[in-house]
Amino acid sequence: MELLEGNNLSMVFGGLSALNSVDIKINKGEVLSIIGPNGAGKTTLFNLLTGIYSPTEGKICFRKKEIKNLKPYEITRLGIARTFQNIRLFKEMSVLDNVMIGQHCRTKAGIFGAIFKTPAVRREESFVRDKVMDVLEFVGLDDVYKEKAKNLPYGKQRRLEMARALATDPELVLLDEPAAGMNHQETNDLIKLIEKLNDMGKTVLLIEHDMKLVMDISRRIMVLDYGKKIADGSPDEVKNDEKVIKAYLGDDFRKENEGTDEIKRVKEARRTKEVKQAKEAYVC
Numbered sequence: 001m002e003l004l005e006g007n008n009l010s011m012v013f014g015g016l017s018a019l020n021s022v023d024i025k026i027n028k029g030e031v032l033s034i035i036g037p038n039g040a041g042k043t044t045l046f047n048l049l050t051g052i053y054s055p056t057e058g059k060i061c062f063r064k065k066e067i068k069n070l071k072p073y074e075i076t077r078l079g080i081a082r083t084f085q086n087i088r089l090f091k092e093m094s095v096l097d098n099v100m101i102g103q104h105c106r107t108k109a110g111i112f113g114a115i116f117k118t119p120a121v122r123r124e125e126s127f128v129r130d131k132v133m134d135v136l137e138f139v140g141l142d143d144v145y146k147e148k149a150k151n152l153p154y155g156k157q158r159r160l161e162m163a164r165a166l167a168t169d170p171e172l173v174l175l176d177e178p179a180a181g182m183n184h185q186e187t188n189d190l191i192k193l194i195e196k197l198n199d200m201g202k203t204v205l206l207i208e209h210d211m212k213l214v215m216d217i218s219r220r221i222m223v224l225d226y227g228k229k230i231a232d233g234s235p236d237e238v239k240n241d242e243k244v245i246k247a248y249l250g251d252d253f254r255k256e257n258e259g260t261d262e263i264k265r266v267k268e269a270r271r272t273k274e275v276k277q278a279k280e281a282y283v284c
């Protein structure tokens with residue numbers, strides 16, 4: 001059964017077409033991966049599906065309901081959660097508090113209740129805390145729940161981000177390059193964790209560069225290049241697809257288009273973004 005469907009999705013940023021008439025269909029219970037070179041539009045697609053941007057064109061339905069104009073928190077409430085490409089944690093806060101924060105979309109306490117801690121709010125907090133501890137146990141962080149986020153090793157920080165997303169009870173989980181920067185052992189542990197998530201019935205949409213991870217766990221792979229979908233199929237189909245081989249190995253498309261304004265614009269935008277990402281990574 002189809003859980004999410006995006007049709008004809010386009011996103012233009014100041015004249016640059018980041019995504020160009022892309023269709024995406026995610027079936028309930030599957031692990032679908034999106035791959036493609038840097039700047040291909042993968043994160044932009046996540047940003048459209050989670051309400052960070054509204055597409056310039058196209059439709060997005062989750063459980064047959066149009067979500068294109070909903071706010072990110074409304075989309076989270078419907079059952080879509082995500083992690084980000086760059087780690088976004090509250091470094092000085094505990095592991096537990098980092099996940100509790102992700103729960104606010106499901107709690108009922110208003111400002112008054114939250115400030116004066118009414119009995120109802122205390123009951124709710126204790127319920128949330130138990131639930132959060134269950135999620136921490138699931139991702140293997142229950143023993144460090146009091147630790148400040150900044151003191152965790154990198155692989156565990158990425159798990160903490162996943163825990164925060166999972167604590168919102170999503171049906172669909174979007175992971176943006178979860179293995180980036182991980183060592184071999186951490187990547188293998190991550191593969192097991194994603195499989196466990198999927199076994200529990202969660203549908204997973206994954207952006208990833210690590211081909212071992214992608215080939216191991218995806219039922220289907222979709223390939224983006226220069227904002228366009230160039231392939232969509234099983235890992236075997238995609239591995240042998242000529243357009244995909246060209247996109248990765250180089251490069252009839254680029255040769256054909258070398259020197260055109262479109263290519264110049266895309267290259268420049270990629271360079272700017274890479275510099276920005278490198279700076280952000282340094283700050284983290």
Ligand SMILES: Nc1ncnc2c1ncn2[C@@H]1O[C@H](COP(=O)(O)OP(=O)(O)O)[C@@H](O)[C@H]1O
Pocket residue numbers: 013016017018036037038039040041042043044045266269270273
């Ligand atoms: N908020 C933005 N403003 C301007 N350009 C953007 C923005 N977000 C993404 N882009 C551009 O859109 C293109 C696709 O980016 P992105 O979706 O992040 O690619 P990927 O995740 O595949 O590496 C890039 O050229 C990028 O610079």
Ligand SMILES: [Mg+2]
Pocket residue numbers: 042043044085
């Ligand atoms: Mg990206």
